[in-house]
Amino acid sequence: MTAPHYDVIVAGVGAMGSAACWHLAKRGLRVLGLERFDLGHAMGSSHGLTRIIRLAYFEGSHYVPIVRRAHQLWQETGDAAGLKLLHVTGSLDLAPEGAGPVESSLQSCLDHGLAHEVLGHAEISRRFPAFQLPPGHLGLWQPDGGFVASEKAIYAHVGLAQSKGAEIRTGEPMLDWRPTADGGVIVRTERGNYSAGRLVITSGGWIADAVPALASQVKTVRQAIGWFTTRRPELFREGAFPVFILTVEEGNFYGFPLYEHPGFKLGGPHFGREPMDPRDPDRTPSPTQVRLIRECLARYIPDAAGDPLTVKGCVYTVSPDEGFVIDTVPGVPQAVFASACSGHGFKFASAIGEILADLSTDTKTPFDLSPFALARFDA
Template sequence: MANSYDVIVAGVGGMGSAACWHLAQRGQRVLGLERFDLGHGMGSSHGLTRIIRLAYFEGSHYVPMLKRAHQLWKETGEAANTQLLYVTGSIDLAPEGAGFVESSLASCIEHGLAHEVLDARAIAARFPAFKLTPQHKGLWQPDGGFVASERAIYAHAGLAMARGAEIRTNEPILSWRPTAHGGVEVTTARGTYSAGKLILSAGAWNPELAQALAPNAAVVKQTIGWFAVSKPALFQPDRFPVFILTVDEGNFYGFPLWEHPGFKLGGPHFARQPFDPNDSERVANEGQVDAIRQCLARYIPDAAGAPLTVRACMYTVTPDEHFVIDALPGAEQVTLLSCCSGHGYKFASVIGEIAADLATTGQSAFDLSPFSLARFQKAAA
């Protein structure tokens, strides 16, 4: 039947493109519907790169998924004849007792991840670009690195299309409804489509498509920038890692030089501005740019040059900062991904695979209970 599919994927960004690939790989008839162009800069996944860390202070229960994500980024890059994963090592940097280094260490110990704890002197000797306080310590994990996030959307979508997936861009979904026989009907500005299953991977627009999520999802704006460096040799990917850094001024995160002449730094992580994704402006927050520049001047002075590029980006946060991967209450044929609370891109490869598993078998190899919608009701009770 025309306009009829096994699965419709609502939103072809980080998560949705991966879901399209894993579904198409299983022989499913897939339709991906995307509001904007493929790889646009209006959502949550632009800005060239995203950090992947396996030492996970957010919770050791993420580590099995991270291991699989890591493997999939490598395999998918090979399948698409490109490189999606760059392993540079990751370092978590914070003053003694600040908490998150200890939590990252605990996840390394529990899951047998290679790691080293470095004191301030060892950090300075190994990575001379950092000028930190004597109280800082670091957790080094050699498997961390970054994912080429924009490239990965093209890679996932390209692989999916090569296996027969249809991807329609500039076609926003206006509404969807469950059908009497247990499927879904989806209406866009250009047509109506039916499918057995629906995956909602619309990022910051997920709360509009899933009322059950809306009370527990806040969309916020963040600013990132690339700054001129005075000693580029210090920041090359073969000698400088991805990092997260806690200092008096807040939590920041950064990358080695890659595909851009500037040094990329984001933060402060919790300086979040509520944001309406339907606002057509994506203007960087000047206060945040100033905070980033002050952090660079004080702690990474060889990367504290002029801003070369600044970008605004959004993400969707839940009250406990954990993900949502769950069926919608009352509509088991609809899977909601992902509300990743600012730390989700690294998982897109495995979340795509999980979405395909749920759509085709109703099950996942991973324990998804920490990501249920029901946890919000339990917390409120």
């Protein structure tokens, strides 16, 4: 029996895979998206109601052109789907002077002409009285930052892709795949085989199963996010409070204005991740991670240091240099992948979906992808 044929198969329909499905389908291609869980599931790294989008990027100025495009696409995608996906609240990097994050975010603003302000300790307290920070802290304010409604973004991408004819199959993971002699691929699932001209692999924590060249370069870790009872919710409402990255002695934490949940959301500590096997169904964060989050709230954001209302785990796939990996599978140019986004990738998903569509259709991307090449780990 002949395997059903598609122009492109997308393995993994989370943030980036759903975006790839949309960008491919609107180009008129026949697309199949395969997802191992339900749509919008909480087993990976694309859930939790909200994800930060920052244009002042302390991880490196080379990310800024892509995140600016993502910012534009989140607005356009929301408009097309009739949903508000992008919430512009302003973003605030908070760190001790000289620690690096504020200075690096400032440099990315200067490199790309982004609006910004450097705030001293007194000005931070005046504008955002919810923070009680040590005197040596500085802030980098960038007014275009905010958050993306994460599950809604996936639903929007999938709905738009389906409106252009894409097929999305949930509960059907890709078990394996192989290249064919004619330059295509065969993908195997429990329900059968499918053939395609191209393959896009966006399977998150399971990426090394599909791209063995990544197995020695990436690790899968668990991160904690929680929503906590607030004593003064008016301080944390959207419009009064920004998204933020906070560097303190307890670690690096990130937070949001109140949105669709009565609790204040804080995640971290960013580098306090704990290794895990994604095949383990338990996503419960460790008591240590939750304790550090609560200690951070008690010391620095005390009006949000109430009892936990919801606590969840989140799975990150991390590369050795904390950078993304976007490339073709070694020796198989018809298969492309994006992974190892190291806990800071969701904001880019709308643009990375477009990049993956470009790579899958031999379209020249406007971005320099060399910093994200797999071969950099061989140097």
